[in-house]
Amino acid sequence: MYQERIRSIVAKSVKLSKDITDIQDSDDLYSVGLTSLTTVNLMLSLEDEFDIEFDDNRLSRQTFESIAALNDAVEELSA
Amino acid sequence: MEAHALRTFAQIKATVHELGQSIVAAHANDVDQQARFPHEAFAALRSERLLSSYVPANFGGDGLSLTEVSELCRILGHYCSSTAMIYAMHQIQVACLVHHGQESTYFSGYLRRMCEEQLLLASATTEMGVGGDLRSSICHVEVEGDQFTLTKQAPVISYAQHSDAILVTCRSHKEAPASDQTQVLVDTAKTKLTPLTGWDTLGFRGTCSAGFTLEAQGHKDQILPTPFSVVLAHTMHPVSHLTWGSLWTGMAQGATNKARLAVRDMMRRSDELPQVTALRLAELDEVLFSMKGGLAGAMQAYQAMLDSNNLFQAEKYGFAIQVNNVKTRCSEMVVDVVSKALQIVGIGGYRNDGKYSLCRELRDAHGAALMVNNDRIRGHNATMQVVVKES
Numbered sequence: 001m002y003q004e005r006i007r008s009i010v011a012k013s014v015k016l017s018k019d020i021t022d023i024q025d026s027d028d029l030y031s032v033g034l035t036s037l038t039t040v041n042l043m044l045s046l047e048d049e050f051d052i053e054f055d056d057n058r059l060s061r062q063t064f065e066s067i068a069a070l071n072d073a074v075e076e077l078s079a
Numbered sequence: 080m081e082a083h084a085l086r087t088f089a090q091i092k093a094t095v096h097e098l099g100q101s102i103v104a105a106h107a108n109d110v111d112q113q114a115r116f117p118h119e120a121f122a123a124l125r126s127e128r129l130l131s132s133y134v135p136a137n138f139g140g141d142g143l144s145l146t147e148v149s150e151l152c153r154i155l156g157h158y159c160s161s162t163a164m165i166y167a168m169h170q171i172q173v174a175c176l177v178h179h180g181q182e183s184t185y186f187s188g189y190l191r192r193m194c195e196e197q198l199l200l201a202s203a204t205t206e207m208g209v210g211g212d213l214r215s216s217i218c219h220v221e222v223e224g225d226q227f228t229l230t231k232q233a234p235v236i237s238y239a240q241h242s243d244a245i246l247v248t249c250r251s252h253k254e255a256p257a258s259d260q261t262q263v264l265v266d267t268a269k270t271k272l273t274p275l276t277g278w279d280t281l282g283f284r285g286t287c288s289a290g291f292t293l294e295a296q297g298h299k300d301q302i303l304p305t306p307f308s309v310v311l312a313h314t315m316h317p318v319s320h321l322t323w324g325s326l327w328t329g330m331a332q333g334a335t336n337k338a339r340l341a342v343r344d345m346m347r348r349s350d351e352l353p354q355v356t357a358l359r360l361a362e363l364d365e366v367l368f369s370m371k372g373g374l375a376g377a378m379q380a381y382q383a384m385l386d387s388n389n390l391f392q393a394e395k396y397g398f399a400i401q402v403n404n405v406k407t408r409c410s411e412m413v414v415d416v417v418s419k420a421l422q423i424v425g426i427g428g429y430r431n432d433g434k435y436s437l438c439r440e441l442r443d444a445h446g447a448a449l450m451v452n453n454d455r456i457r458g459h460n461a462t463m464q465v466v467v468k469e470s
Binding site: 017030031032033034035036037040043044054055056057059060061062 | 214255256258259306308312391394395396397399459462463465466467468469
């Protein structure tokens with residue numbers, strides 16, 4: 001349910017190779033421009049936006065690989 | 080397929096020590112002076128079937144664990160850094176195929192062939208124009224029908240001309256962004272390699288890490304089925320730093336052994352413990368101890384992931400930082416250890432000839448922090464340090 005807010009943050013923090021509107025929720029963000037370094041910007045922006053904290057256990061590629069995965073993480077962390 | 084008697088790891092280690100003391104050590108100076116490929120060492124490693132030590136037994140290899148293969152890298156590091164480095168680089172490519180290629184008919188067949196023919200694998204990861212960033216490619220693999228073509232400007236392909244195959248990273252198709260990468264296993268004999276740069280360096284001269292324009296073609300089955308981003312995180316990144324860390328520890332151990340030999344000879348001559356040099360030897364061993372400890376911790380963590388078949392754990396930032404620390408610390412401590420050994424040995428270590436010479440070791444040691452630049456790795460760690468809560 002946070003997809004739209006997440007999308008606008010992804011569009012701002014990641015240098016995407018296509019328009020955010022052309023990216024599906026399940027698309028692999030790493031194949032459209034997300035890198036390990038921009039993941040950090042993305043994570044910090046998400047923490048600010050949703051007032052959450054990513055624990056070390058979540059700090060891996062899987063958490064950040066798609067809008068859907070990010071939505072799951074944000075939902076769990078803000079629960 | 081010819082059946083090979085199973086051998087224990089203890090037997091394999093003994094064989095590597097034996098080869099190391101005889102053939103590898105005997106040619107190390109010439110390899111260094113001529114900046115040439117260690118042909119003799121690799122002929123011997125092939126004849127002892129040591130190029131397939133990491134390949135599982137059902138394909139015809141020894142099925143050693145990564146901890147055990149790293150131990151072989153460490154042993155070779157005592158005798159010839161270039162040989163050990165090439166052996167480690169080969170094992171990194173082998174691990175990529177073993178971890179990520181077994182599901183494919185082509186790659187499982189290739190693993191069998193690798194064991195039978197003792198093939199040597201090289202790698203072309205970096206590319207002109209990407210500034211050393213492994214996770215970006217400019218070139219791409221072009222597939223037409225069931226065939227592919229691939230051209231890459233590679234500033235470094237270690238021992239390219241002496242390899243049987245090269246694992247090349249590239250974008251997965253023409254329209255793919257720089258980070259959507261794949262790996263293609265190209266047959267060196269069918270690949271055109273046009274030299275771009277030579278390899279006349281201070282150390283690690285035998286790795287022949289020259290640059291080439293690579294032009295390859297082949298069957299599309301030669302494209303590794305797993306995306307490179309996954310291969311890198313799960314295998315290439317940890318295996319590289321752990322096998323390199325191991326061989327650098329071997330180099331440091333070799334230098335420490337020479338220092339010990341020198342102190343012992345001094346004691347024989349004077350019948351007294353040489354106070355200052357013996358104390359320095361004790362201090363030197365403390366550095367070596369830290370080097371071994373840091374390496375062993377990360378090795379244990381990765382081996383546990385391999386044993387539980389859970390390589391997703393390797394994606395965790397905490398582990399990535401730990402593995403990067405192995406690279407930065409071991410590559411800097413090896414310089415420290417060899418330099419301290421030189422202080423202990425004195426002029427005998429500074430000489431290019433004689434049993435105490437540490438010149439080649441010192442030159443090689445300086446390559447460890449530079450061949451994959453530590454500052455780049457620290458840059459990655461710096462970013463990850465911002466987000467982890469505890470390392």
